[in-house]
Amino acid sequence: MPYAICGTQVITGTDADPIPHGAVVIDGDRITGVGPLRALRLTAQTEVVEVTGTVLPGFVNAHTHCSIVPGLGDQTGQMRQGPLPSGFRAVGNMRRELLSGVTTARIMGEEHYLDIEMRRAIDAGLILGPRLLCSGVHLTSAHGHGRALTTTDGVEAVRQRVRQNIAAGADWIKLFITGGVSSVGAALDAYTYTREEIRAACEEAHRAGRKVAAHAHGGPGVRVALEEGLDTVEHGALLNGDDVDLIKRLDRFLVCTFAILYHPDGIEKVDRSNPAIWSKVLALRDQEETRFREILQSGVRYAVGTDSMHGLLWFEMATLVRFGVSPMDAIRAGTAWAAQACAVDARVGTLESGKLADVVAVEGDPLRDIEALSRVQLVVKGGRRYENRSLE
Numbered sequence: 001m002p003y004a005i006c007g008t009q010v011i012t013g014t015d016a017d018p019i020p021h022g023a024v025v026i027d028g029d030r031i032t033g034v035g036p037l038r039a040l041r042l043t044a045q046t047e048v049v050e051v052t053g054t055v056l057p058g059f060v061n062a063h064t065h066c067s068i069v070p071g072l073g074d075q076t077g078q079m080r081q082g083p084l085p086s087g088f089r090a091v092g093n094m095r096r097e098l099l100s101g102v103t104t105a106r107i108m109g110e111e112h113y114l115d116i117e118m119r120r121a122i123d124a125g126l127i128l129g130p131r132l133l134c135s136g137v138h139l140t141s142a143h144g145h146g147r148a149l150t151t152t153d154g155v156e157a158v159r160q161r162v163r164q165n166i167a168a169g170a171d172w173i174k175l176f177i178t179g180g181v182s183s184v185g186a187a188l189d190a191y192t193y194t195r196e197e198i199r200a201a202c203e204e205a206h207r208a209g210r211k212v213a214a215h216a217h218g219g220p221g222v223r224v225a226l227e228e229g230l231d232t233v234e235h236g237a238l239l240n241g242d243d244v245d246l247i248k249r250l251d252r253f254l255v256c257t258f259a260i261l262y263h264p265d266g267i268e269k270v271d272r273s274n275p276a277i278w279s280k281v282l283a284l285r286d287q288e289e290t291r292f293r294e295i296l297q298s299g300v301r302y303a304v305g306t307d308s309m310h311g312l313l314w315f316e317m318a319t320l321v322r323f324g325v326s327p328m329d330a331i332r333a334g335t336a337w338a339a340q341a342c343a344v345d346a347r348v349g350t351l352e353s354g355k356l357a358d359v360v361a362v363e364g365d366p367l368r369d370i371e372a373l374s375r376v377q378l379v380v381k382g383g384r385r386y387e388n389r390s391l392e
Helices: 075-080 083-099 111-123 155-168 195-207 220-227 241-250 275-298 313-322 327-333 336-341 370-374
Strands: 003-006 022-027 030-036 047-050 054-057 059-064 102-107 131-133 172-176 211-216 232-235 253-256 301-304 359-362 376-381 384-386
Touching (some): 172 195, 195 211, 301 336, 313 370, 327 336
Antiparallel strands (some): 022 030, 054 359, 359 376
8 A cells, every 4th residue: 555754854965955845655665756745646545654754765885794792892803703693683783774874885895695694684584684786705805804614815716706796686796905904914004905905806897787895004005906897985084185186087986984983882882991993983083074174075975884883874974964964964975976886876865757766764964963873763674664762
């Protein structure tokens, strides 16, 4: 039966202004109408669902993982665990994502092809979760960041790993190119894959119609990866002016991840006691806001993801506002622009007729108080409603 979700305003995620007293009409898994309630021709069979706040597109988490919980510490150690403990964490994580308003999530690497198994379980209705875009087993070198159970070294091994991921059902290919915050190995601006290895990964992925994302904070590895065909730069906290100019010229996306660095339940909750990790957190906090404000002025396209801070995409958007982004653009970074970054904007990311019926209703007005995005009343994924926000 068709139904209409009506709120005090509808933010479509497009360039259009908010619609006062608007509604989104849903029939099956699709949106069939968006506009002022009084202007929509609702049939007698259409159920009217009234909410007290703002109606928005379902959130798109452009960078996360299924099984990791940063607040538990030792993220690499978590990824080394077997499929059962990893899967147990993932079930709760994916439920939390959905009930926080995330209806689509791009998973940036899991051991055991766990993300692809989770996608099957979610699609079958066995567990709750967003629509998953999977990358299978991430690629990292023997001395690289993200090294857990699987490493991939050498051009031919890289080609084989990409092919295996695609055969398993991967939508994206994920590379770890530079060092990272949550490990004690390579420096943040060092890069651990050769140009030839990066080229091989991009060639294999693109030939199969897949795109490539890379963990890359800064340094020469960012430029090498972009020159060899990288589609999205993940994190990018140490990008310099030349890096930003190249991203802009190639029209690539930067996917920002702030919560893991700034939220008290992120890296600092446990790993603050590890000097090798905490020193990198402090270094990034000291620079990231200034660098992002410079990036913002450049016109580079950007989106946000939580990097395993499950349920906190609202915090990512709120951090954008703190860094100088308008509330409307912050919302787009977690909806329309995130869908573009993930190459699924033809299906999701905005409230438009014909698109999948992914909708979120929140209490209040996020254009006045961006933290209203944390107060979710109703989530719709593919036309199915989820109104119980309990995480019990």
